[in-house]
Amino acid sequence: MSNPLADMDKPDVIFCIGTNMTECHPVAATRIKRAVARGAKLIVADPRRIALAEMADIYLPLRVGSDVALLLGMAHVIAREGLLDDDFVADRTTEGRDFMEHVLEYPPEWAESITGVDAKLIAEAARWYAKAERGAIYYTLGITEHICGVDNVQSLCNLALMTGNVGREGTGINPMRGQNNIQGAGDSGALPNNYPGFQDVLDPVYQAKFAEAYGREVDLELGPTKVTALDMCGDRIRAMIINGENTVVTDPDREHCEHALGSLDHLVVIDIFLTETAQLADVVLPATAWAETDGVCSNTERRVQRLRKAVDPPGEAKPDWWCVSRIAQRMGLEGFEFESAKEVFNELCSLSPIYAGLDWDLIADGEYHWPVPEPGHPGTPILHKGEFENGRGIFQLIRYRDPAETISDEYPIWLTTGRRLPAYHTRTQTGRAAGIEYLLSEESLEMHPSDVSKWGLEDGGWAMMSSPRGQVRIKVEANDRSPPGTVFASFSFNDVPVNFLTGGGYDPITHTAELKVCPVRVEPV
Numbered sequence: 001m002s003n004p005l006a007d008m009d010k011p012d013v014i015f016c017i018g019t020n021m022t023e024c025h026p027v028a029a030t031r032i033k034r035a036v037a038r039g040a041k042l043i044v045a046d047p048r049r050i051a052l053a054e055m056a057d058i059y060l061p062l063r064v065g066s067d068v069a070l071l072l073g074m075a076h077v078i079a080r081e082g083l084l085d086d087d088f089v090a091d092r093t094t095e096g097r098d099f100m101e102h103v104l105e106y107p108p109e110w111a112e113s114i115t116g117v118d119a120k121l122i123a124e125a126a127r128w129y130a131k132a133e134r135g136a137i138y139y140t141l142g143i144t145e146h147i148c149g150v151d152n153v154q155s156l157c158n159l160a161l162m163t164g165n166v167g168r169e170g171t172g173i174n175p176m177r178g179q180n181n182i183q184g185a186g187d188s189g190a191l192p193n194n195y196p197g198f199q200d201v202l203d204p205v206y207q208a209k210f211a212e213a214y215g216r217e218v219d220l221e222l223g224p225t226k227v228t229a230l231d232m233c234g235d236r237i238r239a240m241i242i243n244g245e246n247t248v249v250t251d252p253d254r255e256h257c258e259h260a261l262g263s264l265d266h267l268v269v270i271d272i273f274l275t276e277t278a279q280l281a282d283v284v285l286p287a288t289a290w291a292e293t294d295g296v297c298s299n300t301e302r303r304v305q306r307l308r309k310a311v312d313p314p315g316e317a318k319p320d321w322w323c324v325s326r327i328a329q330r331m332g333l334e335g336f337e338f339e340s341a342k343e344v345f346n347e348l349c350s351l352s353p354i355y356a357g358l359d360w361d362l363i364a365d366g367e368y369h370w371p372v373p374e375p376g377h378p379g380t381p382i383l384h385k386g387e388f389e390n391g392r393g394i395f396q397l398i399r400y401r402d403p404a405e406t407i408s409d410e411y412p413i414w415l416t417t418g419r420r421l422p423a424y425h426t427r428t429q430t431g432r433a434a435g436i437e438y439l440l441s442e443e444s445l446e447m448h449p450s451d452v453s454k455w456g457l458e459d460g461g462w463a464m465m466s467s468p469r470g471q472v473r474i475k476v477e478a479n480d481r482s483p484p485g486t487v488f489a490s491f492s493f494n495d496v497p498v499n500f501l502t503g504g505g506y507d508p509i510t511h512t513a514e515l516k517v518c519p520v521r522v523e524p525v
Contacts, residue, residue, distance in 0.1 A: 002383040003136065003172035004301045004369060009035040010170030013132035015125070016052055017045040017156070018067065018142025018516075023421040025140070025176050028300075032138075041132075043125045045070060045117075046142065047416060048446075048481045048488060058125050061483060062115040064416045065403040065517040068148055071155035072400060073111025073119070074126035075103040078162050083130035085164030092393055093161050099395035106400075114400065130163045134170035141178055142418070145515040147404045147505040154396040161393045167384035177300035179425065184298030187355070187370070188348055192223035197352025213351055214335050225511035230256070234263030241268045241327070243320055244287065246275040249426040249494055252503025252513040253469055270323050275428050276494050286317040293319050295341045296363065298370065301381075304358060305366035403517040404505025407485075411467060411519035413451075414486040417502065418516075423492035431492075443496040444477035445522070446488040452478045455522055462525040465489075467501035467518055473525060474498075487522060491515075 008014075008031035021029040029052070036042050036055055044056035045067070053059045062070050078084060079100045089096045108119035108126075115122075129135045137160060143152045156173055165171040177183050189196035199206040201222060211218050229237055230251070240261070251257045261267055261280050269281040278284045292313035298304050321344050328336035338344050342360040349355040357372035368379035384393075407414060422440035424430045431437065445463055457463055459478035464471050465487070474489060474496050482488050491499045505514045 001172065001174040001176075001301050002166060003170070003174055004303070004381040005031065007136070007170050007172070007382075008032060008138075009038065009040075011035060011040055011132065011134045011136040012170075013041045013043065013128050013135045015043045015045075015129050015135065015137045015159075016056075017070075017137070017139050018144075018152070019138055019140040019176060020046070020048075020050045020052070020142070020418055021138065021140070021176065022051040024178070024419050025300075026421060028176060041128055043128060045125075047414075047483065047486055049483075050481065058121060058128065060115075060117045060121060060125060062117050064414050064486060065146060065148075065514075066115040066400075067143060067146070067152045068155055068398055069106070069111045069114040069400045070117060070122065071152070071159060072103060072106035072398065073108040073115075073122045074129070075155070075158055075162060076106050076111075077108060077123045077126035078130045078159070079103050080107075081127070083127065084162050088164030089162065092164075092388065093395060094392040095395040095397075096161075099158065099397060102397045129159065129165075132163075132165070134168065135160075135163060135165040136171050136174060137165070138174045138176060140176045142516055144175075144507075144510075144512055146512075146517060147507050147514045148401055149507040149512045150509045151398045151401075155398050157393070158395055158398070161395060166393070167382065167386065169382065172382070175300075180299060181297045183300055183302060184296065184304075187298050187352065192225050195351070196348055197354045199353070210351070216334075226251075227506055227511040227513065230260040233260035238264060239266040239268075240264055241270065241324075242277055242281075243270040243324070244272075245277070246271075246426040246428055247277045248280065249276050249497065249499065250491065252499050252515055254497050254500040255470065256503070268327075270320060271428070272317070273428050273432070275426070285323045286315060287323065288313040288317045288319050292317065293341075295319065295321070296345050296360075302369045303366055304355070304363050304368050304370060304372075306360075306363050404514050405468070405517070405519050407519045411521050412485075413520050413522055415465070415467070415498075415501065415518040415520040416482075416486060416488055416516050417491050417498055417518075418488065420490045420492065423490060425492065426494070427492050443474060443489060443493040443498070445474045446477050446479060446482050447522070448480055448482055448484045448486075449478045450484050451487075451522075452476060456524045457522070458524075464523050464525050465501065466521045466523070467504075469503060470500050472496055472498060472500055487520070 042056045043058045044053045045060040045062055047064045108122040111122050112119040137156050160166045160173050195206055195210050207218055248257050267281045268283045269278040270285045270287050271278050272287050272289045291310045294309045295307040325336040325338045345360050349358050354371035357374045357377040369381045372379050422436050457476050461476050463476050489498045502515050502518045
């Protein structure tokens with residue numbers, strides 16, 4: 001996120017796209033509600049009429065997977081009508097001339113033909129955002145879980161650069177993280193292309209830096225993404241550690257995932273419960289839960305916070321850092337002789353420029369947003385003030401492309417997936433709480449009432465949903481949140497493994513699966 005959570009109730013215009021925030025980030029969403037109550041204008045783009053859409057001044061019900069077309073249409077209006085922040089574009093960006101010529105090829109009428117959204121609504125949304133004194137963009141996995149996820153994000157960046165809505169209070173491009181400490185995981189180097197602190201693994205300077213720090217040669221090529229790693233199982237990869245992730249439920253194409261893990265010589269899972277993934281493991285190491293752990297969490301707004309153990313862990317449960325460091329020591333690796341989370345974090349601070357001014361004791365009150373480049377620095381709640389780290393913001397020439405798989409006579413219905421408020425992720429924790437089980441005890445397939453009768457189904461009855469990868473049996477729920485021809489389900493319930501069906505493609509840069517778009521067939525059981 002370029003801006004802190006405290007900025008969420010400060011914009012004049014808020015543009016939410018691909019984010020069901022009231023269910024996936026309910027606490028942060030209260031700030032959006034407060035901004036709307038104060039008088040801020042809300043634009044929501046989502047295929048489903050989610051709760052945010054009910055609050056919106058402009059609702060853009062785009063077809064699943066058509067975000068780039070919508071954003072190109074908005075950029076066209078801003079360029080054509082001269083709604084640019086000319087000083088910002090001239091002083092702080094590059095490639096602007098080519099970009100403005102490029103987007104003139106994509107009028108809102110063209111965008112309407114792809115998205116299904118009225119061209120007048122697209123133009124009105126573009127004008128509101130461009131004319132705002134403070135315009136802010138918020139998005140989540142509805143933008144990134146596509147084969148064009150990078151294109152989607154860069155298209156949003158283009159809008160912010162056109163209008164100068166970045167680097168100031170109440171503006172910015174703000175991805176809401178899907179899980180706690182996802183940001184911190186990336187900060188720490190849990191990425192195939194970066195060392196800790198987003199230092200490029202292909203840069204010889206950083207290679208030399210980490211070779212010296214670790215006292216050994218480092219790999220001189222990119223690591224595999226999770227998608228690539230699963231494809232390599234049983235071949236180049238013979239053993240794997242999965243730490244705190246229920247892979248067989250969350251990942252697309254479950255059959256492929258289970259086959260990949262089953263082809264390993266050795267699988268180790270570190271988790272707090274015996275998840276569906278842990279049941280496939282040769283060794284399961286019991287981890288500590290959040291209330292049993294001392295550590296650090298860097299949250300969605302880049303705030304670095306201490307976690308303090310409240311209770312002792314049960315049995316032989318150990319913190320994740322302890323499990324990983326002891327495995328490394330048993331493998332004969334040096335440099336893993338950690339005895340506390342404090343030692344681990346302080347090493348991160350010594351190696352990562354964005355944490356260089358921090359240490360374990362300094363973050364006791366969670367007041368710092370990285371980057372904190374040196375001791376005494378106050379932190380950086382708002383990124384990109386005055387200048388960009390690379391000098392100038394770069395306009396990207398993006399073109400629309402269809403999802404990896406599109407509807408056909410055999411699979412004529414769009415399936416999109418997501419989360420539900422009572423069921424967090426794969427229900428590893430929430431599925432064990434009786435009160436939450438009472439609120440949501442089973443999965444259902446949300447579909448428009450007209451489709452229920454059209455397809456010979458019954459509200460509350462059972463349906464068989466099929467894709468090129470298989471089929472699942474699921475209960476029908478009739479409501480008007482999803483438009484005709486589109487159905488929705490979460491991936492939270494193992495007995496209704498919706499991600500068994502998904503997995504038609506991946507973003508070529510990030511290898512993020514296209515979980516938000518999958519053509520299916522729905523039939524009565």
